[in-house]
Amino acid sequence: MSLEITLFVIFALAAAVSAVMVVTRSNPVIAALFLVVNFGSLAGLFLTLHAQFIAVTEIIVYAGAIMVLFLFVIMLIKPENEQKFLAVNKKIKLTAVFLAALILVQIAYIILFANPSARLNPDLNASVQAGTIESIGTLIFTKYILPFEAAGYLLLAATIGALVLAKKKFE
Amino acid sequence: MTIPIEYYLILSGFMFLTGVVGVLTRRNAIVVFMSIELMLNSADLTFVAFSSYLGNSIGQVFVFFVMTVAAAEAAVGLAIIIAVFRNKKTVNIDEINILKW
Numbered sequence: 404m405s406l407e408i409t410l411f412v413i414f415a416l417a418a419a420v421s422a423v424m425v426v427t428r429s430n431p432v433i434a435a436l437f438l439v440v441n442f443g444s445l446a447g448l449f450l451t452l453h454a455q456f457i458a459v460t461e462i463i464v465y466a467g468a469i470m471v472l473f474l475f476v477i478m479l480i481k482p483e484n485e486q487k488f489l490a491v492n493k494k495i496k497l498t499a500v501f502l503a504a505l506i507l508v509q510i511a512y513i514i515l516f517a518n519p520s521a522r523l524n525p526d527l528n529a530s531v532q533a534g535t536i537e538s539i540g541t542l543i544f545t546k547y548i549l550p551f552e553a554a555g556y557l558l559l560a561a562t563i564g565a566l567v568l569a570k571k572k573f574e
Numbered sequence: 575m576t577i578p579i580e581y582y583l584i585l586s587g588f589m590f591l592t593g594v595v596g597v598l599t600r601r602n603a604i605v606v607f608m609s610i611e612l613m614l615n616s617a618d619l620t621f622v623a624f625s626s627y628l629g630n631s632i633g634q635v636f637v638f639f640v641m642t643v644a645a646a647e648a649a650v651g652l653a654i655i656i657a658v659f660r661n662k663k664t665v666n667i668d669e670i671n672i673l674k675w
Contacts, residue, residue, distance in 0.1 A: 405576060407576055408576060411577050411581065415585050418589065419588055419589065419592075422588070422592040422593070423592055425592075425605075425609065425612060426599075426600065426605075426609060426612075431602055431605055431608075434608055435608060438611065442615065445615055445618070445619060448582070448585075448619060449619075449622050451577070452622050452623055452626040454622045454625070454626060454637075457618075457622055457637050461615075461618075461641075464644075464645055465611070465615070465641070465644075468645060469644065469645060472648055472649065472652055473607070473608065473648070473652070476604060476652045476655060477604060480655070480656065480659045482602055482604060488599075492599075495599070499598050499599050500595055503592075503594060506591060507587055507588055510584070510587040511584050511587065514580050514583045514584060515580060518580075519579050519580065519583070520579050520580060523579060523627045525575040525627045525629070528629075529629025529630075530575060530626045530627065530629050533625055533626060533629050533631045533634065534625075534626065534631075539631050539634050542631050542632065543635055543638065547635055550639060554639055554643070557642065558642060558645070558646055561645070561646030561647075562649065564649075564650050565652070565653035568650065568653035568654055568657050569653040569657060
């Protein structure tokens with residue numbers, strides 16, 4: 404097995420297992436920590452796809468900023484533990500899992516039927532070039548400058564909105 | 575690029591459906607939020623996989639914007655959860671039903 408496949412298997416297993424753990428753990432703090440594991444393994448998967456910039460951003464923005472926010476809110480409101488995943492409403496939950504598995508089989512069938520790798524001829528150099536911060540930055544600051552500015556305004560609006568919403572009393 | 579792109583797509587579908595199950599079955603608003611982050615991330619994985627296999631950066635530019643929106647959404651959503659908790663003293667979404675009739 405080549406290094407690429409080994410890394411993919413390790414990161415994919417970590418991502419899948421930690422995703423299941425996020426949904427099934429009854430303690431929200433443990434779920435949040437498994438979500439950090441999930442983000443870390445996704446960053447590893449992005450690295451196997453030669454997307455260096457996105458991998459680093461994933462770690463900084465998701466595992467760094469967003470998860471700190473989540474853990475802060477969990478600390479502030481200290482939610483009581485839910486019951487074990489299958490303890491209440493067992494039938495409904497099993498039905499949900501069964502339906503999700505069914506849809507996953509459908510999606511997998513559609514993906515395998517469409518056979519995208521027969522139509523793609525991946526070029527290693529182009530792939531590495533696409534993931535560099537130069538090519539992404541060039542696109543963001545030329546062709547996609549308007550969405551970029553809009554994203555800036557969105558973040559400003561979100562900051563103000565979060566401050567207003569979390570204030571002590573509505574005026 | 576020895577790994578077929580299908581593997582990435584199926585992993586992404588698995589993560590997305592895990593997130594869907596989380597949103598539908600969990601009752602804690604914060605965990606529901608985390609499941610939404612899971613779904614956003616699985617979409618990111620698909621974008622990056624196609625971007626890399628096509629040798630085209632636009633997918634990764636889009637992932638950058640998805641991350642921006644996810645950060646904004648997390649900030650506002652958690653502020654809403656805090657505001658709701660201040661009024662109702664709970665984050666259980668079965669008990670937050672003031673808009674139901």
